[in-house]
Amino acid sequence: MKENKNVAIYEPVEIGKDPILEDFVILGKRPVKSRNKRMKLIIGDFPVIRSGTIIYAGNVIGDNFQTGDNARIRENNRIGNNVSVGSGSIIERDCEIMDNVKIHSGCFIPEYTIIKENAWIGPGVIMTNVLHPPCPAFKKHAPLLGKKCCHGPIIEKNAVVGAGAVILPGIVIGENSLVGAGSIVTKDVPSDRLVAGNPARVSKKIEEVECPLGFYKRGEVYSWRKK
Amino acid sequence: MKENKNVAIYEPVEIGKDPILEDFVILGKRPVKSRNKRMKLIIGDFPVIRSGTIIYAGNVIGDNFQTGDNARIRENNRIGNNVSVGSGSIIERDCEIMDNVKIHSGCFIPEYTIIKENAWIGPGVIMTNVLHPPCPAFKKHAPLLGKKCCHGPIIEKNAVVGAGAVILPGIVIGENSLVGAGSIVTKDVPSDRLVAGNPARVSKKIEEVECPLGFYKRGEVYSWRKK
Amino acid sequence: MKENKNVAIYEPVEIGKDPILEDFVILGKRPVKSRNKRMKLIIGDFPVIRSGTIIYAGNVIGDNFQTGDNARIRENNRIGNNVSVGSGSIIERDCEIMDNVKIHSGCFIPEYTIIKENAWIGPGVIMTNVLHPPCPAFKKHAPLLGKKCCHGPIIEKNAVVGAGAVILPGIVIGENSLVGAGSIVTKDVPSDRLVAGNPARVSKKIEEVECPLGFYKRGEVYSWRKK
Numbered sequence: 001m002k003e004n005k006n007v008a009i010y011e012p013v014e015i016g017k018d019p020i021l022e023d024f025v026i027l028g029k030r031p032v033k034s035r036n037k038r039m040k041l042i043i044g045d046f047p048v049i050r051s052g053t054i055i056y057a058g059n060v061i062g063d064n065f066q067t068g069d070n071a072r073i074r075e076n077n078r079i080g081n082n083v084s085v086g087s088g089s090i091i092e093r094d095c096e097i098m099d100n101v102k103i104h105s106g107c108f109i110p111e112y113t114i115i116k117e118n119a120w121i122g123p124g125v126i127m128t129n130v131l132h133p134p135c136p137a138f139k140k141h142a143p144l145l146g147k148k149c150c151h152g153p154i155i156e157k158n159a160v161v162g163a164g165a166v167i168l169p170g171i172v173i174g175e176n177s178l179v180g181a182g183s184i185v186t187k188d189v190p191s192d193r194l195v196a197g198n199p200a201r202v203s204k205k206i207e208e209v210e211c212p213l214g215f216y217k218r219g220e221v222y223s224w225r226k227k
Numbered sequence: 228m229k230e231n232k233n234v235a236i237y238e239p240v241e242i243g244k245d246p247i248l249e250d251f252v253i254l255g256k257r258p259v260k261s262r263n264k265r266m267k268l269i270i271g272d273f274p275v276i277r278s279g280t281i282i283y284a285g286n287v288i289g290d291n292f293q294t295g296d297n298a299r300i301r302e303n304n305r306i307g308n309n310v311s312v313g314s315g316s317i318i319e320r321d322c323e324i325m326d327n328v329k330i331h332s333g334c335f336i337p338e339y340t341i342i343k344e345n346a347w348i349g350p351g352v353i354m355t356n357v358l359h360p361p362c363p364a365f366k367k368h369a370p371l372l373g374k375k376c377c378h379g380p381i382i383e384k385n386a387v388v389g390a391g392a393v394i395l396p397g398i399v400i401g402e403n404s405l406v407g408a409g410s411i412v413t414k415d416v417p418s419d420r421l422v423a424g425n426p427a428r429v430s431k432k433i434e435e436v437e438c439p440l441g442f443y444k445r446g447e448v449y450s451w452r453k454k
Numbered sequence: 455m456k457e458n459k460n461v462a463i464y465e466p467v468e469i470g471k472d473p474i475l476e477d478f479v480i481l482g483k484r485p486v487k488s489r490n491k492r493m494k495l496i497i498g499d500f501p502v503i504r505s506g507t508i509i510y511a512g513n514v515i516g517d518n519f520q521t522g523d524n525a526r527i528r529e530n531n532r533i534g535n536n537v538s539v540g541s542g543s544i545i546e547r548d549c550e551i552m553d554n555v556k557i558h559s560g561c562f563i564p565e566y567t568i569i570k571e572n573a574w575i576g577p578g579v580i581m582t583n584v585l586h587p588p589c590p591a592f593k594k595h596a597p598l599l600g601k602k603c604c605h606g607p608i609i610e611k612n613a614v615v616g617a618g619a620v621i622l623p624g625i626v627i628g629e630n631s632l633v634g635a636g637s638i639v640t641k642d643v644p645s646d647r648l649v650a651g652n653p654a655r656v657s658k659k660i661e662e663v664e665c666p667l668g669f670y671k672r673g674e675v676y677s678w679r680k681k
Contacts, residue, residue: 006233006460008250023462023480024279024506026250032275048486051508052251052478052524054278054296069508069526070279072296072314087526087544090314090332102588105544106562106580108333108350108390120588123562124580124620126333126351126391128408133387134329134347136451137442160587163562164580164620164638166351166391166409181582182620182638182652184391184409184425198409198425198638198652215591224590233460235477251506253477259502279478281505281523297506299523299541317541317559335560335577335617353560353578353618355635360614361556361574363678364669393578393618393636411618411636411652425636425652 012038016045016063026054031075039075050087058093068105086123095152104163113152118225122163122181127153129169156191158225165200176206176222239265243272243290253281258302266302277314285320295332313350322379331390340379345452349390349408354380356396383418385452392427403433403453466492470499470517480508485529493529504541512547522559540577549606558617567606572679576617576635581607583623610645612679619654630660630680 007021010028021027027049028041034057041055044063049055053067058075065079068087073079077091080099085091089107096114103109103121110129115121129152137150153167156174161167162181172188179185180196180203189195192206207219216223234248237255248254254276255268261284268282271290276282280294285302292306295314300306304318307326312318316334323341330336330348337356342348356379364377380394383401388394389408399415406412407423407430416422419433434446443450461475464482475481481503482495488511495509498517503509507521512529519533522541527533531545534553539545543561550568557563557575564583569575583606591604607621610628615621616635626642633639634650634657643649646660661673670677 006251006462008233020486022483024251024460024478026278029249029278032247032277050486051480051483052279052297052506070297070315070506070524088315088524088542106333106560110350122582122587123564124351124578126408128349128390132405132436132438132448133349133389135438135442135448137438137440162587163582164391164618168408178586181580181622209586211586211589211591213591215589221586221589233478235460251478253505256476256505259474259504279506279524297524297542315542333560337577351578353635355576355617359632359663359665359675360576360616362665362669362675364665364667391618395635 010057012040013043013057014040015043015047018046019043020048022049022051022053022069024052025049028057029054030057034075044081056093062099080117110152112150113155115155116157116159118158119155120160121155122161122165124164125161125167126165127167129153131169158222159189160222160225176226178206178209178222237284239267240270240284241267242270242274245273246270247275249276249278249280249296251279252276255284256281257284261302271308283320289326307344337379339377340382342382343384343386345385346382347387348382349388349392351391352388352394353392354394356380358396385449386416387449387452403449405433405436405449464511466494467497467511468494469497469501472500473497474502476503476505476507476523478506479503482511483508484511488529498535510547516553534571564606566604567609569609570611570613572612573609574614575609576615576619578618579615579621580619581621583607585623612676613643614676614679630676632660632663632676 008026013028039057041057043061047065050069052070054072056075059077061079062081064082066084070088071085073091074093076093077095079097082100085103086105091109092111094111098117100118101115104123106124108126154172158176159173161179165179165183167185174191176192177189178194183200184198186199194203196203209221210218235253240255266284268284270288274292277296279297281299283302286304288306289308291309293311297315298312300318301320303320304322306324309327312330313332318336319338325344327345328342331350333351335353381399385403386400388406392406392410394412401418403419404416405421410427411425413426421430423430436448437445462480467482493511495511497515501519504523506524508526510529513531515533516535518536520538524542525539527545528547530547531549533551536554539557540559545563546565552571554572555569558577560578562580608626612630613627615633619633619637621639628645630646631643632648637654638652640653648657650657663675
């Protein structure tokens with residue numbers, strides 16, 4: 001283990017092969033109110049945990065995990081292989097983040113969010129999980145409530161969420177769809193669409209997106225993501 | 228005092244009963260240019276100061292104060308009881324934050340902002356305090372200027388500001404009002420209204436907001452906040 | 455050198471006169487994949503590096519540099535004199551930031567961004583550098599691609615970007631122009647204009663901007679910046 005200055009590790013922490021832990025990293029921190037002293041942090045092989053990253057106990061994380069500096073991941077998330085969480089991004093608890101997901105810098109991902117394989121989340125994206133915050137029904141009935149009220153968004157496979165977008169609670173971003181930078185997404189986005197605006201509206205089909213420099217033909221810009 | 232690894236405390240710091248100070252916390256830091264070596268940091272009973280939080284000298288903070296990881300609070304703020312400041316949020320100096328205010332993660336609260344009792348500020352909210360930055364009149368005349376020019380917003384009692392909203396300088400968000408996620412608020416918001424959009428416009432009265440799951444009847448969604 | 459608790463310095467680091475290095479600062483960190491063990495960090499005279507700031511190796515930074523708490527600056531940037539990078543802001547690699555630029559708190563500045571003399575970037579501004587992220591052509595052809603495809607924005611001299619604005623890839627913000635808070639800028643902005651909205655549209659000429667308190671006459675609000 002390559003471990004830099006001043007790393008704070010709270011056992012039980014289980015890490016795979018060849019981890020890199022940079023300065024001021026905190027691993028396995030328990031939530032203040034947790035009574036479960038055996039909450040374990042599990043991280044797979046070859047993780048790169050950059051400076052100042054905080055990963056709470058109770059997470060199960062796959063191989064090749066990467067964080068940017070000052071990333072923060074609360075408890076009880078399930079995180080797949082080849083996932084990266086960028087600098088300063090916050091993942092709250094009880095999320096499911098599947099293989100090959102990239103979350104860029106400065107994002108906020110609330111409780112109960114689901115981000116499926118190969119999705120790409122741009123810098124400064126903010127997701128939400130309560131329609132009428134701070135709804136007291138959420139605290140009282142949280143386990144019973146449907147995804148449309150108090151659960152996080154669902155980002156389907158291969159979807160791309162542009163920089164600075166805000167996603168409302170329970171919204172589904174369809175497979176292969178693209179949310180334009182700065183969009184405020186208040187309605188579900190179907191598959192294979194480009195949406196943009198405040199509120200976000202369908203602008204075109206994803207196969208109509210063109211590369212201005214001609215690296216891809218019309219209809220091919222995102223076709224490589226479906227393979 | 229439960230104090231973790233590597234906490235940096237710059238006296239004089241006065242903390243009440245049973246504080247929890249997590250790793251890499253900094254308390255009582257003086258501003259670089261400050262000549263006042265006796266600026267004191269006062270925090271009430273039962274604070275939970277999470278990892279990496281920085282609280283400057285000159286703040287007076289009530290009981291049951293909580294911060295998320297990497298919160299940062301500059302000098303000379305007055306902060307009431309039962310206030311929380313979420314992960315990565317920044318409170319600049321000379322703000323007034325009253326009892327029971329919750330500021331979520333990744334917010335920016337500039338100098339001279341006033342947030343009144345029971346207000347709830349969502350993740351990624353950005354407030355501003357200068358209409359024409361970087362106005363040199365601000366530096367020259369700051370103590371003389373009215374709230375409409377160079378002061379922070381005023382968030383009235385029970386107001387809720389949705390995720391990712393941007394609030395322009397000196398804007399007043401009325402009592403019990405709700406600012407929709409992603410709104411850009413360029414005009415004062417009256418009491419008891421829902422506003423949304425860029426620029427934000429009044430969308431409906433707060434008593435017309437409905438709970439899609441029926442936990443509250445029409446008109447009751449936010450009525451519990453007025454009690 | 456005034457150096458606080460727990461500073462991590464990775465040589466070679468070259469700093470000028472009278473630096474202030476606060477707690478938990480990291481200087482000269484090498485990127486994980488870098489093979490160049492002699493990448494040097496150069497900082498001029500009188501820097502103030504606030505708590506938790508991370509500055510990678512390979513940067514060349516001028517005099518009077520200031521960072522807010524938890525600022526993070528990746529490798530190979532050229533940064534002029536009298537520049538400040540605010541709390542929590544992220545500068546990726548290979549940017550050029552010229553003299554007297556002020557970048558406020560919580561900003562994201564991606565690779566290949568150019569910010570020219572005297573520009574002012576408000577809190578929470580997010581810039582981008584790839585039109586169709588995560589475009590594989592970017593990785594393959596990055597050095598060959600023109601500014602309109604995969605390069606960062608160009609912020610011209612004296613321009614002001616308001617709080618929470620999102621700037622699309624390769625966009626040019628003209629000299630002396632003002633981007634209103636919360637704008638989503640999808641087209642180049644000419645010189646001497648005010649733009650606002652989602653998408654941002656030209657609202658007026660900069661000389662038509664008025665100070666509501668009369669500190670400046672009509673047309674004079676930003677005239678002091680041109681001197």
